[in-house]
Amino acid sequence: MSKNYGILKITFLGTGTSQGIPIIGSDHPVCLSENPKDKRLRVSVLIEWEDYAYVIDCGPDFRQQMLRANCKRIDGIIFTHEHSDHVLGLDDIRPFYFRQGDISIFAHKRVLKSLKKRFDYIFKKENKYPGAPSVHINRLKNASFKLKDLDVLPVNGLHDKLQVFGYRFNHFAYLTDMKSLKNKEVKKLKGVKVLVINALRLEPHRSHFNLKEALEFISVVNPERAYLTHISHLLGFHEEVEKTLPENVFLAYDNLQITI
Numbered sequence: 001m002s003k004n005y006g007i008l009k010i011t012f013l014g015t016g017t018s019q020g021i022p023i024i025g026s027d028h029p030v031c032l033s034e035n036p037k038d039k040r041l042r043v044s045v046l047i048e049w050e051d052y053a054y055v056i057d058c059g060p061d062f063r064q065q066m067l068r069a070n071c072k073r074i075d076g077i078i079f080t081h082e083h084s085d086h087v088l089g090l091d092d093i094r095p096f097y098f099r100q101g102d103i104s105i106f107a108h109k110r111v112l113k114s115l116k117k118r119f120d121y122i123f124k125k126e127n128k129y130p131g132a133p134s135v136h137i138n139r140l141k142n143a144s145f146k147l148k149d150l151d152v153l154p155v156n157g158l159h160d161k162l163q164v165f166g167y168r169f170n171h172f173a174y175l176t177d178m179k180s181l182k183n184k185e186v187k188k189l190k191g192v193k194v195l196v197i198n199a200l201r202l203e204p205h206r207s208h209f210n211l212k213e214a215l216e217f218i219s220v221v222n223p224e225r226a227y228l229t230h231i232s233h234l235l236g237f238h239e240e241v242e243k244t245l246p247e248n249v250f251l252a253y254d255n256l257q258i259t260i
């Protein structure tokens with residue numbers, strides 16, 4: 001990877017699995033926890049360097065996340081895949097669109113197709129409703145691409161049978177909703193200092209790493225530090241799970257900021 005781009009600042013906007021924590025109506029002890037670290041919006045991160053700001057995924061909590069992070073402008077949204085917990089907030093780019101014009105989105109062509117279906121009015125070219133936002137489409141293949149001066153390398157994986165992209169930004173990599181990766185994709189992560197990877201719960205799951213699989217993956221990649229995300233209430237209380245983790249592995253939590 002190239003270029004000295006300065007410091008990357010990462011803000012975890014959400015660290016929860018698809019329903020978020022707490023789950024509506026649940027009386028599970030983790031859902032009732034008063035520890036703010038046990039409250040998790042749907043997964044997303046804000047990546048900032050110099051004057052640039054990009055968001056990975058744009059789930060149903062996007063509006064709340066942008067308000068909470070006091071984010072006044074974004075340079076684009078990069079999608080991992082098309083599941084609802086990763087895309088449903090796309091309509092809420094409107095305040096950014098009104099101020100900035102078309103918002104850049106980056107995604108695999110299959111994800112773009114799904115977005116066009118769900119948000120047809122955003123992608124319409126003619127007779128557009130006046131308040132509808134517009135996007136500038138960037139179709140991603142499994143090949144490196146640029147965000148301004150920064151090289152980004154997609155890392156291909158499978159979420160059950162669905163193709164999903166993780167992304168490497170120099171010494172930082174963000175992977176979510178992974179269940180399996182080919183060796184040649186894992187090799188792309190060689191030398192990362194900070195790795196974010198999904199760890200749903202203790203029990204196995206057909207489309208997500210559980211804690212054990214995530215820890216095995218981390219020991220293969222061998223970053224300096226790793227953060228777990230896309231967490232279910234079934235993983236347990238934040239404080240208790242953290243105590244069981246290796247020294248260089250942490251549970252991410254909403255609002256956590258790190259610099260690399």
Ligand SMILES: [Zn+2]
Binds near residue numbers: 017018083086
């Ligand atoms: Zn998900």
